[in-house]
Amino acid sequence: MNTKNYTVLSVAVAIAVGALLPSSGVFAAPSHKAKTSAAKSAAAKPSASKKAAAANALPPLAAQVALAPNAPALQSKAWLLMDFDSGEVLASANADEALPPASLTKMMTSYIVEQALRSGKLKPTDLVTVSENAWCRGTSAESCMYLPLNSQATVIDLLRGIIIQSGNDASKAIAEHMASSEAGFAKLMNAEAQRLGMTHTHFVNPTGLPDPTHKSSARDLAILARAIIRDGAEYYPLYAERDFKYNGIKQGNRNALLYTDPTVDGLKTGHTAEAGYCLVTSSKRNDTRLISVILNTHSPQARADQTRTLLGWGFGSFEKVTPFATNAVVATAKVSFGKADKVDAGLGTPWLLTVPRGTKVQTVVELKPDLKAPLAKGAVIGKVVASANGKPVGEAPLVAQTEVEQSTWLLRAWQHVGQWFGK
Structure with missing residues (x-):
């Protein structure tokens, strides 16, 4: 393939054009002549593309689900905002509508x-061979x-190229390297989607190129994004990473x-004519x-x-709260047939809740009944449920903070007798 027909697309160009870069579904590196002509055309009619976009x-x-007031209304077919830690949807519209995902498929x-x-x-x-089916022929019909x-x-x-x-x-x-064919790989994709709980998704290919049955939803794509990060x-x-150079083309x-x-x-x-312009974003503040x-x-x-607007609303409307410190004793549980008759219950891992700003959180502890020794340190012995304004906002397991060894057989016999008379 003659790579001299393609120019280097530098980071400076990417920054300059910003969001006006062609999207991932239908982009190929342009020739210098084509890029120059496009630039002259844009200069001659600076508002033409904006007018066309506005017309479409x-x-x-508006939000169909929103856990805080004043959620934005966005000009798209579907949108969603998810808290990464909990997986909770903070706001959404048409979250489960199956739509073409274009290159979000990747x-x-x-x-x-x-x-x-x-x-x-x-x-x-590991080395992967590029077949004729995989090879891009240097047209502007797809991203390569x-x-x-x-x-x-x-x-x-x-992986960087994808x-x-x-x-x-x-x-x-x-x-093709992993599953012999695109169709074989699509089976892997669908199996993984099912495992993750992506219930409104069906993949036909690994690229997102149009197919009537190739669909996903805003909720499913957020679930996938969360899995990638996690x-x-x-x-x-x-x-x-902002750029990648391969085969002399940046x-x-x-x-x-x-x-x-x-x-x-x-x-x-992602972008195709059918899917429109799509974007899945993660931001940490x-x-x-x-x-x-x-x-x-x-x-x-x-x-x-629209992503800036949605993220701005999310970070401005919600905050993290910690109902209990990780090493705090939340409750004390009774234990039968042990050298100790009780054990402290606490959080095994840090617990952060995302709630609307200023929300007061209440907690209720639920311990397992009839706990019996031996009991290992870290064993789950209950849970703590958090609620706000009468609605549950999260829960976390409670674990034994110390080990409880089983008592001797004589003491256990005495404890059995005590329990029998206590009924």
Whole structure:
């Protein structure tokens, strides 16, 4: 493949055009002549594209679910905001409508690759061959990593190409390497979607190229994004990388927020004519991480702006509260047939709740009845349920803070007698 026909797309260009970069579903590196002509055309008619985008804009879609007041109405077919820690949806509209996900599909492709790397099924240095089916032919019809035909690339380079460059060729090549075909890989994708609880999703291919049955929902894509962040500490930083150079071609990440908001560290853009402009984003401010999903809006600028609006509302409307410290004794539980007749119950891990600002949280402790020794330290012996304004907002397990050994047989016999007479 002659790579001289393509120019280097630098980070400076990516920053300059920001959200107006072409989206991941239908982008290929343009030739210098084409880019120059496009720039001259834009200069001659600076408002034409904006007018066209505005004409295609959807009416504002108000929140159908909102856990705090004044949730925004956004010009998209579906949108959602999720708290990362709890997985709770803070606000949404059309959250479960199955829509074309375009290149947001590649989040599942990359997630499966990351899982295989973590389990040892793949190694970062494994070589993958680029078949004719996977090869991009250098047109502007799709986004590409620009892997040469019949060449080989490492798994870690392909993963970068999928995440940063949204390469259809990289996605197809790794799919064929792992499952012999795109159809075989789609079976892996659907099995993983089912395991994660993505109930309104069906994948047909690893790229997101249009197919009538290839669908996902805002809620499902947020679930997937949460899994990527939760399970992939080693590889998640790739989603924040702004550019990647391969085969002499440097392409910028199309997520405009990576260049304008330092709290944003992922995840993925998408676009096809049918899917519109889509964006799944993760942002962490202090101890709070939020995941936003925008599906089918009218322009790359709109998906970036709507994400900013949604995240701004989320961080401004909610806060983290800690009902109990991790090492605090929450309750004391009775234990039968032990060398001790009670054990302290507390949290095993830190417990943070995301609630509307200023909310007062109440807690109720529920201990397991009839606890018997022996009892290991860390054993779950109950739970604590938190509520606000009469509605549950979360719960956490309570665990034994110390070990309770079983008493001697003579003492156990005496305890049995005591219990019998106590009835």
